[in-house]
Amino acid sequence: MIRIAVAEDEKQYADQLQAYIQQYADQSGEIIDVAMYTDGDELIENYKAQFDLVLLDVEMPFLDGMSTAELIRKTDQEVVIIFITNMAQYAIRGYAVDALDYVLKPVSYFAFSQRLARAISRMKKREFHYFTVPIKGGAMKLERGDLFYVESQRHNLIFHTRNGKVQFAGVMKEWEEKLTPVGFFRCNKGYLVNLEHVEGVRDGCAIVHGEALIISRPRKAAFLEVLAEYMGGRNR
Known part of the structure; x- marks a missing residue:
């Protein structure tokens, strides 16, 4: 929007x-x-x-x-x-x-x-660099690289950022559409991860900034493919 x-x-x-x-x-x-x-x-x-x-x-x-x-x-x-x-x-x-x-x-x-x-x-x-997220009493500008991943909990979203967590009411689908073109991927229903911060894949989980986030079975092949393409493009 x-x-x-x-x-x-x-x-x-x-x-x-x-x-x-x-x-x-x-x-x-x-x-x-x-x-x-x-x-x-x-x-x-x-x-x-x-x-x-x-x-x-x-x-x-x-x-x-x-x-x-x-x-x-x-x-x-x-x-x-x-x-x-x-x-x-x-x-x-x-x-x-x-x-x-x-x-x-x-x-x-x-x-x-x-x-x-x-x-x-x-x-x-x-939009490839900045986006605006709502916060209590207003809004804040967030640089793409400062966002590790987005977590969905019921009707709330939690943005895990370099400066801490930002929580607000929102819909994951809206942010998935906004962030996917700039290097994010939804590894399961509850997590949208920044591929820049994926440190590896282990035991069916994406390791993002030291945290293990489960990759759902239906999304695993697509996630690994997108991650490989992203890493390859970044290193060229």
């Missing part, structure tokens, strides 16, 4: 952007969740690095888009920022906050969809 925040004080543009995002989602097949804000201060109030993309109107009455972006960058270096403006000169200032792009008003669907596609492409490349 892609999480997008839109801060736009003019209702007609806010409605238009929301409609454009829905149209793009329908056409591309992307699952997109949109949170709408009427001003930058409303967005910043509870900002906890929970978004993948932020669309900011440059001119807003209480906290303008540029100031909002500067505050966002103090806590979140990864989120993609796109400005919505009727003045092209703001694009130059955008470099200071690492903005990806800007869209000029009046906004056309073609121009908007092109920039949205570019932003999503950048986000997907970034």
Whole structure:
């Protein structure tokens, strides 16, 4: 799922952007969740690095888009920022906050969809290194290599990381789909392991960071094959 925040004080543009995002989602097949804000201060109030993309109107009455972006960058270096403006000169200032792009008003669907596609492409490349996990009171950025394995217990997930355990309510299937393309494999129903941290296989278990995690019989052949491919690719 892609999480997008839109801060736009003019209702007609806010409605238009929301409609454009829905149209793009329908056409591309992307699952997109949109949170709408009427001003930058409303967005910043509870900002906890929970978004993948932020669309900011440059001119807003209480906290303008540029100031909002500067505050966002103090806590979140990864989120993609796109400005919505009727003045092209703001694009130059955008470099200071690492903005990806800007869209000029009046906004056309073609121009908007092109920039949205570019932003999503950048986000997907970034997923190979970082992802966001929920924590009590907010969210945290986690680097792929810092995650040893994911454990499923009833309706909760436990992320075993370099800095300890992170537990939250979640579905293993969602994280399996997200992490499998970047070097993870589900060795049984309850464990999704980072192949980078597999130290070996012994007695039907994957040894991950010193812990023995059972490899289910139906998954054993596939696990060994994927592990061999991963190790071979890493050593080339």
